[in-house]
Amino acid sequence: MSAPHNHSGHDHHHDAHGHGHDDGAPHGSLKDYAIGFVLSVILTAIPFFLVMNKVFDKSSTTAAVILGFAAVQVVVHMIYFLHMNGKVEGGWSILATLFTLVLLLIVLSGSIWVMYHMNVNMMPGMGNGVHNMNDMQ
Amino acid sequence: MSDTIANGAVSADPSARYYVRDHHPENSTLLGFWIYLMSDCLLFAGLFAAYAVLGRNYAGGPSGAEVFELPTVALNTAFLLLSSITYGFAMIAAQRKSLKGSIIWLAITGAFGLCFLFLELQEFAHLIAEGNGPQRSAFLTSFFALVGTHGLHVTFGSVWLVTLMVQLGKHGLTPENLRRMMCLSMFWHFLDVIWIGVFTFVYLMGVLP
Numbered sequence: 595m596s597a598p599h600n601h602s603g604h605d606h607h608h609d610a611h612g613h614g615h616d617d618g619a620p621h622g623s624l625k626d627y628a629i630g631f632v633l634s635v636i637l638t639a640i641p642f643f644l645v646m647n648k649v650f651d652k653s654s655t656t657a658a659v660i661l662g663f664a665a666v667q668v669v670v671h672m673i674y675f676l677h678m679n680g681k682v683e684g685g686w687s688i689l690a691t692l693f694t695l696v697l698l699l700i701v702l703s704g705s706i707w708v709m710y711h712m713n714v715n716m717m718p719g720m721g722n723g724v725h726n727m728n729d730m731q
Numbered sequence: 732m733s734d735t736i737a738n739g740a741v742s743a744d745p746s747a748r749y750y751v752r753d754h755h756p757e758n759s760t761l762l763g764f765w766i767y768l769m770s771d772c773l774l775f776a777g778l779f780a781a782y783a784v785l786g787r788n789y790a791g792g793p794s795g796a797e798v799f800e801l802p803t804v805a806l807n808t809a810f811l812l813l814s815s816i817t818y819g820f821a822m823i824a825a826q827r828k829s830l831k832g833s834i835i836w837l838a839i840t841g842a843f844g845l846c847f848l849f850l851e852l853q854e855f856a857h858l859i860a861e862g863n864g865p866q867r868s869a870f871l872t873s874f875f876a877l878v879g880t881h882g883l884h885v886t887f888g889s890v891w892l893v894t895l896m897v898q899l900g901k902h903g904l905t906p907e908n909l910r911r912m913m914c915l916s917m918f919w920h921f922l923d924v925i926w927i928g929v930f931t932f933v934y935l936m937g938v939l940p
Contacts, residue, residue, distance in 0.1 A: 622819065622822075622823075623823070624820075624823055626819075627816055627819035627820070627823070630816075630819075631812070631815075631816045634812055634815075635812065638805075638808055638812065638927075638930075641931060641935055642801065642805050642808075642935065645801065645935045645938060645939065646801055653939040653940055656939055657936050657939060660931050660935050660936065661931060661932075661936075663931070664927050664928060664931035664932070667927050668924055668927055668928075671815075671920060671923060671924045671927070672924070675815055675819065675920040675923070676917060676920050676921070676924075683761065683762040683765070686762055687762060687765050690762075690765060690766050690769050691765075691769065693769075694769040694772050694773065697773055697776070698772065698773070698776045701773070701776045701777065701780055702776060702779060702780050702783065705780035705781075705783065705784055706780070706783050706784065709784040710784075
C-alpha cells in the first residue's frame with residue numbers, strides 16, 4: 595500500500611496552500627461594500643421615484659425601465675456583496691449561477707407565455723385577452 | 732500494516748491532521764451552500780411565476796394600487812439594504828480578528844432584520860384585518876405566498892443569526908465559526924437580492940395602472 599506516500603503528499607499540499615488557507619473563501623474590502631451600498635441606494639431610489647411620481651405616461655415603459663434597474667442592482671449585489679466572479683470555487687459557483695439563470699428564464703418566460711395564451715384561448719368572446727377579463731369582474 | 736503507520740503518523744500531529752482533513756471540505760461547504768441558494772432561487776422563481784400569472788386577477792377585490800403603501804415598502808427596502816451592509820461590516824471585523832466587532836455588527840444586522848419583519852407583519856396584519864387576506868383573490872394568494880416565503884426566510888435567517896452570535900460568544904472566531912459566518916453572509920445577501928425582485932416586480936409594478 596502506498597498510504598505513507600499519500601500522507602506525505604498531503605502534507606506537501608498543506609504546506610503549499612498553508613498561507614492561502616484564509617483566502618479559500620471570497621471576501622470583500624470595506625471599499626467593495628461601500629461601492630455596492632451606494633450603487634444599491636441609487637438603483638433603488640430611481641425606480642421608487644419613477645413610480646411614485648408617475649414620470650412615464652405608459653405603464654409598460656415604467657415597467658421595462660424599473661425591471662432594467664432591478665437587473666443591474668442584482669448584478670451589483672452579486673459582485674460587491676456576494677463577491678461573485680469567475681474564479682470563486684474554481685469557476686463552479688458562476689457555472690451554477692448561470693445554470694440557475696437559464697432555468698429561471700425558462701420557468702418565468704415559459705409560465706407567462708403559456709398562461710397568457712391559456713387565458714386568451716379559454717375565454718371565448720373575450721378575444722382581446724386578459725386585460726378585458728379584469729374589467730369584466 | 733502501512734495503513735496503521737500512516738494513521739499513527741497522522742494523529743501524531745493533530746494540526747496537520749486537521750488541515751489535511753479540513754482544507755477541501757471547507758471550500759466545498761461554500762460551493763454546496765451556494766448550490767442550495769441557487770435551488771432556493773428556483774423556489775422563488777416558481778412563486779414569482781405564479782405572481783406574474785395571477786397578479787392581476789383581482790376577483791373584484793382590491794388591486795395592488797389600492798393596498799400597497801410604497802413609503803412603507805421603501806422603508807423596508809432600506810432596512811434590508813442596511814442589514815446587508817452591516818453584515819458586510821461584521822465579515823470585515825471577523826477578517827480583522829475582532830470578535831467583539833463581529834458580534835456587535837451581527838447584532839445590528841439582526842436589529843435591522845427584525846425591523847423589516849415587524850413592518851412586514853404589520854402590513855400583513857393590516858391587510859388581513861381589512862378582509863384582504865390570502866383567500867380574497869388570486870392576486871392576494873400569490874402575493875402572500877411570495878412575500879410570505881421571503882419573510883419566512885428572513886425569520887429563519889434571524890434565528891440563525893442569533894445562534895451564530897451565541898456560538899461566536901462561546902468559541903470565538905474559530906475556522907468553523909468563520910465558515911458559518913460565510914454561509915450566513917451568502918444567505919443574508921441572497922435574501923436582499925430576492926427582495927430586489929419583490930419590491931420591483933410585486934410592489935412597484937403592482938401599483939402601475
